[in-house]
Amino acid sequence: MRADLxxxxxxxxxxxxxxxxxxxxxxxxxxxxxxxxxxYADPEGVPPRPAAVDIEPVYRKPAxxxxxxxxxxxVVRVGVAPTDPFVMRDANGELTGFSIDLGRKFAxxxxxxxxxxxxxxxxxxPDLLGNHFDVIFSxxxxxxxxxxxxxxxxxxxxxxxxxxxxxxxxxSMKTREDFNRPDVRIVVYAGTIQxxxxxxxxxxxxxxxxxxxxxxxxPVLEGKAHAALLTTPAPDLVxxxxxxxxxxxxxxxxxxxxxxxxxxKGDPDFLNYLNSWLAFQRESGxxxxxTTYWFKSAEWFKRM
Numbered sequence: 629m630r631a632d633l634x635x636x637x638x639x640x641x642x643x644x645x646x647x648x649x650x651x652x653x654x655x656x657x658x659x660x661x662x663x664x665x666x667x668y669a670d671p672e673g674v675p676p677r678p679a680a681v682d683i684e685p686v687y688r689k690p691a692x693x694x695x696x697x698x699x700x701x702x703v704v705r706v707g708v709a710p711t712d713p714f715v716m717r718d719a720n721g722e723l724t725g726f727s728i729d730l731g732r733k734f735a736x737x738x739x740x741x742x743x744x745x746x747x748x749x750x751x752x753x754p755d756l757l758g759n760h761f762d763v764i765f766s767x768x769x770x771x772x773x774x775x776x777x778x779x780x781x782x783x784x785x786x787x788x789x790x791x792x793x794x795x796x797x798x799x800s801m802k803t804r805e806d807f808n809r810p811d812v813r814i815v816v817y818a819g820t821i822q823x824x825x826x827x828x829x830x831x832x833x834x835x836x837x838x839x840x841x842x843x844x845x846x847p848v849l850e851g852k853a854h855a856a857l858l859t860t861p862a863p864d865l866v867x868x869x870x871x872x873x874x875x876x877x878x879x880x881x882x883x884x885x886x887x888x889x890x891x892x893k894g895d896p897d898f899l900n901y902l903n904s905w906l907a908f909q910r911e912s913g914x915x916x917x918x919t920t921y922w923f924k925s926a927e928w929f930k931r932m
Contacts, residue, residue, distance in 0.1 A: 688894060689894070691894040691895050692894070692895060693895070693897065693898075694762055694891065694892070694895045694897075694898040695895075695897060695898050695901055697762075698738065698740060698762055699738065699739075699740065701740070702740050702741060703735075703740055703741045703742070703743050704731075704734065704735050704738060704740050704741075704742055704743070704762055704763065705743045705745050705760070705761035705762045705763075706727075706731040706734075706735075706742060706743070706744050706745065706761055706762070706763055706764070706765055707745050707747050707752055707755055707756055707760065707761035707763070707764045707765075707766065708723065708727060708728070708731075708744050708745065708746060708747070708764075708765070708766050709746075709747050709748055709749045709752050709766050711749075711766065711767060711859055711860065712725070712858070712860050712862075712865075712866055713725050713726055713860070713861075713862060713865065713922045713923065714726045714727040714728075714765075714766050714767040714922075715727050715728060715766050715767075723744055725922065726767070726785070726918055726919070726922040726923070727765040727766045727767060728744065728765075729918050729922075730765045730784070730889075730915075730918070731744060731763075731765045733909065733914060734763075734765070734905065737905065743761075745760055745761040747760070747761075748819075748839070749817050749818075749819055749820045750817075750818050750819025750820070750839070751819075752764060752766070752768075753774060753777065753778060753890075756778060756890060756891070756892060757777060757778070757892060759892075762891070763889055763890070763891050763902070764889060764890040764891075765784075765889050767784070767785060767787060767859075767887040768780065768887055768888055768889065768890045769787075769821055769859075769885050769886075769887055770783070770885060770886050770887070770888050771821065771885075774890070777893070778890050778891065778892060778893060779890065779891050779892070779893050779895075779899050780888040780889070780890055781888045781889040781890070781891070781899065781902045781903050781906060782888065782903050782906055782907070783886035783887065783888050784887055784888055784889060784906065784915070785861060785886075785887050785919060785923070786861065786884060786885070786886050786887065787859060787860060787861040787884070787885070787887055788859070788860075788861065788863075788881035788882070788883060788884040788885075789821070789822060789825055789857050789858070789859050789881065789882045789883045789884075790857070790858050790859075790860065790863035790866075790876065790881055790882065791804075791807065791814075791855050791856075791857060791858075791876070791877055791879055791882060792845065792848065792855060792856050792857075792858050792863060792866055792867060792874055792875075792876060793807075793848070793854060793855035793874070793875055793876070793877050794848040794849065794851065794853070794854060794855065794873060794874060794875075795872070795873055795874070795875055796851040796873065797851060797853070797854045798812075798854040798855055798877070799875075801854070801877060802877055802878060802879075803877075803879065804829060804830070804879050806877075807830055807833060807854065807855060807877070807879075808829070808830045808831065808832050808833055809832055809833060810832050810833070810834070811834075812830070812832075812833040812834065812854045812855075813833065813834045813835075813836050813847075813852070813853040813854055814826055814830055814833050814834070814835055814836065814853065814854065814855050814856065814857060815836045815837075815838060815844050815845075815847050815848060815853045815855070815856035815857070816835055816836070816837055816838070816844075816856070816857050817837075817838055817844055817859075818837040818838060818839045820859070821859075821883075822857040822859065823835065823837070825857060825882055825883055826857060829882060836852075836853055844856050844858065845858070845866070845870075845874070848873075848874065849870060849873050849874070855877070857882065861923045862922075862923045863876055864876065889902055889906075
């Protein structure tokens with residue numbers, strides 16, 4: 629039986645070699661265009677291009693495991709900059725707001741303490757890169773310029789820049805063009821996207837820049853400025869803090885964008901954890917409940 633199998637295998641191999649020998653001359657006689665060539669599988673056989681010459685690659689530095697560092701430290705450091713109703717001070721001077729709630733819940737789920745590190749909007753990104761804190765929950769606008777130097781999580785909310793005006797100087801002003809005059813003063817936070825919006829939409833107006841954690845609406849309330857550009861998802865609630873002095877001109881939102889938490893580049897595991905945590909909190913209803921409380925109700929106004 630085994631001898632028969634060996635004879636069968638030998639005859640099969642010899643037959644295959646004979647078939648190849650017979651076909652070889654026929655292949656050699658085919659025109660060049662029909663023969664196999666290197667490159668893409670098409671009739672012309674496009675040859676591969678030579679390797680591109682580029683600069684020396686930029687290699688990443690060894691990454692820090694931020695999540696492991698937080699757990700070892702026992703404290704997550706959250707950078708916060710003032711903006712209603714994300715980060716505010718209540719009547720007792722304590723931090724409160726949507727971002728504060730997110731930071732506390734994040735620390736609770738990690739099983740660590742939370743430390744809120746105050747900063748300003750002009751300094752918040754440099755402070756993050758300088759390792760003054762681990763994450764930003766303060767309603768960071770997702771912009772291409774920021775994305776060059778930091779990573780954003782999935783969106784946590786949507787907000788817009790609104791024009792909030794004072795009745796003392798701007799009571800009769802209704803249109804954007806009314807505010808685009810040389811005698812009009814508009815307050816913005818220095819080092820934020822508000823500066824660019826003011827330059828683009830109100831190029832003839834005077835732009836008053838508030839530095840640090842200064843009160844952006846104070847010059848309007850004091851009659852020193854006509855209006856302020858406020859970044860908030862609830863401009864009507866801001867007006868309700870001083871209804872006899874403030875109003876919303878019927879010009880609509882000047883610009884809208886998604887906001888997100890921000891971290892340093894180079895740690896995809898921490899970014900993945902944050903996105904997983906945010907997804908869970910959306911599904912659990914926590915983020916929706918906090919959004920309703922801070923953005924769609926007057927509860928935060930009652931606490932001011």
